[in-house]
Amino acid sequence: MTSQKYRHWAARYTLWCGVFFLVLLVGRLFYLQIIRHSHYDFLADGIRSRIITAIAPRGMIYDRYGVVLAESKLVYSLDLLPYQIENQRYVLNFLRRIRIDVSAVERRLNNKDYLPHELLNVKRVLEPWQIAYIEENKQALDGVIISTRIVRHYPHNNEAAHVLGYVGQIGSAELSQLRNYGYQMGDIIGLAGVERYYDSYLRGVDGGQPLEVDTYGNPVRNLQTLEPVPGHDLYLTIDFALQQAAGRALGNRKGAVVIVRPDTGEVLALVSRPDYNPNYFTDFLSEKEWQELRANEHPLYNRALGAYPPGSTFKIVTLLAALEDKIDTAKTFFCEAQMFVNGRRFACWLAGGHGAQDLLQGFVNSCNIVFYNLGLLLTPQKIADAAAAFGLGTATNIDLPFENNGFVPTERWKKRRYGQEWFPGDSLNLAIGQGYLLTTPLQMALLTAALANDQNKLQKPYVLNKVVSAEGKTVVQNKPETVNLLPFTQPNIDLTRRLLREVVDDGTGSNAKIPGLVIRGKTGTAENIGKDHAWFVSYGPYAKPDLALAVFVEEGGFGGTVAARIAREIYAWYDAREKGDRL
Structure with a gap:
């Protein structure tokens, strides 16, 4: 190839390469500017704009009569820009003089641990006198911003804490389950009580203030405001x-x-002790608040939904099982004060014994010996079936979180769980509400309510x-919603109601x-490792009862x-209110 031809070929090659790269460049620009325009426009908006949420x-929470139980409260907080x-x-020393801890924000400022446009929170709730002091000196406090925010407030503090629950920032576990429902890190959600159960109704839709920022992230101008949408209000069945x-x-x-x-x-009332102040959780816990929570024994645990042996209150179930099995009520x-079965001693609560007792007297006087014998006469399954008719052993599905199912043991369960046969002693314990049996105060209140209403329905x-x-x-x-109609005959239900009246008039419940x-x-007095638990289940205070209640006192004794005296005080208060007496 001559040098002239080579130069001609090289020029053509260079030209075509130039054309190729030019086409490639134009194509790339067309793709970015036309085809992907909306995508990169969106990204550019994100770079030059920020949203202040x-x-x-x-939503508000009210009792059945409109008493405010939970509300959203406007507070003032302190931030630095x-x-x-x-x-x-100068700014930090000024804040120290008005008793504001700046140690955390000072570290961030010194380490430049922040974005240019970021607001650094110093104090989440300012006292009125602090606000006044800052406002008086604001000319010398560049970058100090007092802003408003909404926090959850419970005006009655500890009252109804286990019904209402409390709120807090969403955790990683909750976020993994709720992300697809619009929840984000940093969201405030209900963590207990109706705040948790009905969070989807209570939480509103956040709004925001979009800001256009410069290349350094500094705000330039406000864009169109998105107004927040408040959550729905809840009206509870609670009579505050x-x-x-x-x-x-x-009491305590x-x-x-x-x-x-x-x-x-x-549910007209649901009390659990010890309790807590849900206002503590709307902000960071102070050392004093943390120590107060620690001083109590598991204050966050809702004992109304916890499971305990019901003791002699369960004799209601055993009695109905015996009546349905046609055991002679006159049998003596x-x-x-004690009996022996297979060499094992089983005691009655009355040290001197009750003497001769028929089935009905045994119920009124809560004689363990009578019911031990019923446990031997009945099959465990018949007692378990009677318990199931009242919903024992299964969750009530109340609209509150963390409910315990309780437990009713059976022969089949024991064989599967322990590989053991059902012993006579197991029947004796079951008949008096002990052994493996567990119920919740809520379940026992519903059991009593099923006997109180004239349609024999479990609600x-x-x-x-x-x-x-x-x-x-x-x-x-x-x-x-009716869950079940009691399967017992009406004469047996009526007899049980009559005996429950005699328990209060002449028997172990006379203190009520x-x-x-x-x-x-x-x-009921339920045996416990420590002091016995005290129970009293009842309904009243009129011939057509308005209330069915369960009182449970952990380690309360007899x-x-x-427990009966606590119920008496409640009934007396209710009757006085119904009669219009000044309370």
């Missing part, structure tokens, strides 16, 4: 005044009181009456008796002495 206020601070030392009365009656004792309407299953048993419990939108529209309206009122109930 406006948190939507959570680093790029505006001219004299950092009755809730307070039940709490006063229980560990335990629970559950009160339901017999005909509907509405002799109580010498599903609920604490939500209705959900109402911010515009006043009813979104959800709860209605009573109030002249002129009609109260039916059953005491049910007829402790």
Whole structure:
């Protein structure tokens, strides 16, 4: 190839290469500018804009009569905008003088651990006098910003804490389950009680203030504001005044009181002790608040939904199982305060014994010897079936989280769980509400309510009456739901009701008796590793009962002495209110 031809070929090759790369460049520009325009425009908007989120206020929570139980409260917080601070030392010293801890934000400022546009929170809730002091000196406090935010507030502090629950920042576990429902890291959600159960109704839709920023991230101008949408309001079945009365009656004792309407299953009061102040969780816990929580014994645990041996209150179930099995009610048993089965001693609670007792007397006097014998006469399955008719051993499905199912043992379960046969001693323990048997105070209140209503129906419990939108529209309206109709014959149910009246009038529940009122109930003293638990389940205070309640006192001792008196105080308060007496 001559040098002239070579130069000609090289020129053509260079030209075509140039054309090729030019086409490639134009094609790439066309792809970026035309085809992918919307994508990169979106990214550019993200780079030059920031959104300051406006948190939507959570819905209000009211009791059945409109008493405010939880609300969203406006508070003032203190933030720093680093790029505006001219004299950092002066600003921090000023804040120290008004008793504001700046150690954490000082470290971030010194380490430049922040974005240019980021607001650094110093104090989440300012005192009024601190706000006034800052406002008086704001000319010298560049970069110091007082902003407003909404926090959850419980005006009655500890009252109804285990019903209401509390709120806090979403955790990683909750986020992994709720991310697909619009939840994000940093969201405030319900963590217990109805705050948790009905969080999807209570939380609103956050708004925001988009800001256009410069290349350094500094705000330039505001864009169109997105207004937050408040959450829905909840109206509960709780009677707050009755809730307070039940709490006063229980006092500082560990335990629970559950009160339901017999005909509907509405929960009128649910008290658990020890309790806590849900306001502590709306912000960072102070050292004093943390120590107060630690001083109590598991205050976050809802004992109304916890499982415990029911003791002699379970004799209601054993009695009905015996009556349905046609065991002769006139059959006499002799109580010498103890009996022996296979060499093992089983005692009655009355040290001297009850002497000769028939089935009905044994129930009124809560004689263990009578019911030990019933345990031997009945099969364990018949007692378990009677318990199942009242919903024992399964969750009630109340609209509160963390409910315990309770437990009713059977021969088949014991064989599968322990590889052992069912012993006579197991039957004796089951008949008096001991052994493996566990029930919750809520379950026992519902058991009593099933006997209290004139249709013999077991109702599903609920604490939500209705959900109402911010515009006043009813979104959800709860209605009573019957879970089961008691399968016992009417004469046997009527006899049981009569005996429950005799327990209060002349038997172990006499401490609950109030002249002129009609109260039916059953005491229980459940054996425990430490001191015995005290129970009293009942309904009243009229011939057509308004209330069915369960009182449980952890390590409270004898049910007829402790728990019955608590019930008496509640009934007396309720009757006084119904009669219009000044409380």
